[in-house]
Amino acid sequence: MAEGCPTAAPSSRGRHARTKSPNTIANIRYLVDGHVRPEVGKLWVDRTTTERLEAVFRKMAAAGYATSTIHHTWLYLNQACLHALRQRRTKQNPAADVLLPEARPPKSRKSLTIEQLERLLVDAIPQDARPAMWLTGLMCGLRPGELAGLRWPFVDIDGDEPSIDVVERSHEVDDRYAGQAKPKTARRANEDRLLDRYATGLAARGIDYPREELVRDYKRTVAYCFVYPIVAAGQIEVTSERQLRLVHGMLDRSITAIEDTGALDILP
Numbered sequence: 001m002a003e004g005c006p007t008a009a010p011s012s013r014g015r016h017a018r019t020k021s022p023n024t025i026a027n028i029r030y031l032v033d034g035h036v037r038p039e040v041g042k043l044w045v046d047r048t049t050t051e052r053l054e055a056v057f058r059k060m061a062a063a064g065y066a067t068s069t070i071h072h073t074w075l076y077l078n079q080a081c082l083h084a085l086r087q088r089r090t091k092q093n094p095a096a097d098v099l100l101p102e103a104r105p106p107k108s109r110k111s112l113t114i115e116q117l118e119r120l121l122v123d124a125i126p127q128d129a130r131p132a133m134w135l136t137g138l139m140c141g142l143r144p145g146e147l148a149g150l151r152w153p154f155v156d157i158d159g160d161e162p163s164i165d166v167v168e169r170s171h172e173v174d175d176r177y178a179g180q181a182k183p184k185t186a187r188r189a190n191e192d193r194l195l196d197r198y199a200t201g202l203a204a205r206g207i208d209y210p211r212e213e214l215v216r217d218y219k220r221t222v223a224y225c226f227v228y229p230i231v232a233a234g235q236i237e238v239t240s241e242r243q244l245r246l247v248h249g250m251l252d253r254s255i256t257a258i259e260d261t262g263a264l265d266i267l268p
Contacts, residue, residue: 050095082247143183145169149180168181219263
């Protein structure tokens with residue numbers, strides 16, 4: 001069933017295929033091969049019941065896996081089953097109506113103490129072989145991949161307003177450098193501009209919307225949009241390949257948006 005997870009899906013650019021990144025595929029294989037295959041890998045998909053799959057996720061919950069890990073495992077399994085349905089390899093999708101275990105309370109977020117921060121800045125970073133890299137990452141808020149893939153053409157330290165343009169990141173496959181790729185920050189920047197525009201419009205009308213609440217509600221809205229492909233898959237009578245592509249495309253884009261915005265962080 002994992003075969004369908006990394007496949008292409010219609011995108012906003014047209015009807016052309018869009019392949020998932022190697023890192024996403026590796027994550028899919030890790031989750032599916034580690035939790036799904038050992039439990040139901042020998043069963044026929046059309047003979048697998050929803051209850052049997054729910055038992056898989058209950059076992060993960062009993063083993064202490066995080067709610068987000070269980071949710072991601074189901075997302076990829078459901079996507080694989082939809083792909084198999086689209087390819088007419090199966091007649092049903094047993095994952096569509098799965099009820100996941102009750103969400104676990106989130107772990108308390110940890111932050112550095114003043115003493116730990118002093119040790120990092122005064123002792124650890126200066127003794128490292130690349131102290132400038134770590135200081136740049138801390139001061140500019142770069143992601144690890146963006147920091148490792150930063151090149152001089154995108155660094156301006158001689159101008160009146162020194163700046164760093166985040167236009168690419170280091171791309172790794174199996175923990176090995178495989179070239180440069182587009183950063184996630186670009187999409188986040190577009191989202192930030194969208195939220196800023198929305199907040200500015202509200203402020204002009206005398207409405208105060210704290211930034212923290214705005215971001216939280218935005219993530220909640222993105223997460224809720226996952227309802228649409230699920231409802232569509234359950235309500236639409238799929239009678240053609242075009243309808244299957246539509247449902248598959250809605251699901252794929254919804255999952256991408258949820259992962260990109262970190263919308264699962266709002267889960268209790």
